Amino acid sequence: MDPDAIGRLLDRHEAALTLFARQLCDAPEDVVQEAFLRLGDLDREPENPGAWLFRVVRNLALDAAVAAGRRRKHESRAAAESPGWFDPAAPEGPDPAEAEAALRALPCEEREVIVAHLWGGLTFEQIGRTIGASSSTAHRLYGRGLQTLRERLGASCPTRETT
Template sequence: MSPPQPSNPQDGTDVARLSRLLDSHAGALMLYARQLCGDPEDVVQLAFIKLASLEVWPDDSRAWLYRVVRNEAVSQRRSEQRRREREQAIAQHRKSWFVSEPGTQIDAGRAVESLTQLEQQQREIVVARIWGGLSFREIGELIGVSQSTAHREYQNAIFLLQSELNEPCPPPSQSLNSHRNR
């Protein structure tokens, strides 16, 4: 026994009709949606799904598809804009990694910007070493690399940071010197 096919009281050949509409109009609908939103494939697919789920198809299915594609694309674009605005608002209110204090040798904003330019592993190593006071052995164990790899990546990251900040790194504090050679 074959699976049941969607039926339309107006037309017993919905599957064939839907297939014809898809073949003849999907490309143009994609082009139309592409100018309105960032994900035209989803919008066009959703329009055809909505058409297939109707009990009674509209008299002019082509015009109906264009209307649904337009509405969905505009809705998607507005949703994307709201998401971007929320993300920007959150990013602006997010606390900085550092607190700039008068008299310090490092500008917090520039330091964060420079750190974010490093690869993730290098950033982890620098933060664990400088602010966490971990030894290269401890860092290696933490991130799953050898002690020498942790040291080499640290040196590469410091070189990149110095180049980015155009200044030498400040000397390490006394509290970190006790951790240096572990």
Template sequence: MGSGRTEADFEAFYAASSRRLLGHVYAMVGDLAEAEDALQEAYARAWQRWRRVGAYEDPEGWVRTVAYRIAVSAWRRGANRLRAHMRGARPDEVPGVSPDRLVVIAALRAIPAEQRRVIVLHHLVGLTVEEISAETGTPSGTVKSRLARGRRALAGHVSEYADELQEAMTHV
């Protein structure tokens, strides 16, 4: 799809990638509504630049990165509002998401954003350390460090669910 530049190419790209990317962005940001909003804005930006973005080697990576940046910006602007809203709110209910995956997402919400991002990109998206480094603009050593710290942090949050977490991380 790297050479796709027509409206039909964009529609095919969207249909093939939107569900998967929503899962990635949701896992990185920990809030379904924020993930949906950020991803839709990222797709709108991709459509505006589709002649260029459609020619990229990895247009999915471009959309995922833009969606993550949009979500982070939204967090910074509305952190207090979001915290107030989340108090007492029920966890997001996502149709078709397994209980194991919900355990993983709940644990991911509890670790720092930089660690959460590399954990999701490595274990859920399947990117290598070098690919994560390229996508995030972070040195490989930093990516490795964040992966190690993120894994330790996750284990601390889900020690009673360690088996489920390991299973979920290998099958999501």
């Protein structure tokens, strides 16, 4: 498909498609981007590109929501069975039991990104590939999770400048 035509469709539909996808999944920007990539791969333009994009975004968003649900369920189960995350003998920082409880209370995706980045040493690019999202989405999840931890613990949280 012609890149200029895709650009015009992007200008016309991106905001509405993102809003539409946001109702169905947690990574609407990724879903919309994937839909436009698929549109670009088509040999010929669909009869109604706008309707085609909405259908593809809907299907991708539903798939993403199902995958996220599975991932949350798996991660919740794994987190419940895992050993503690904090060293109770550490001389400074938040109470380990409170910190662990606050971390466990985060949505699975945020917790997953924080653990992978801080304890696993993964970059946001590596985390994005691991969770099936963009590095930007991984970074947003990390930031949102840290902010929630700061609010719950009333303390600063460690960060790692690796991207």
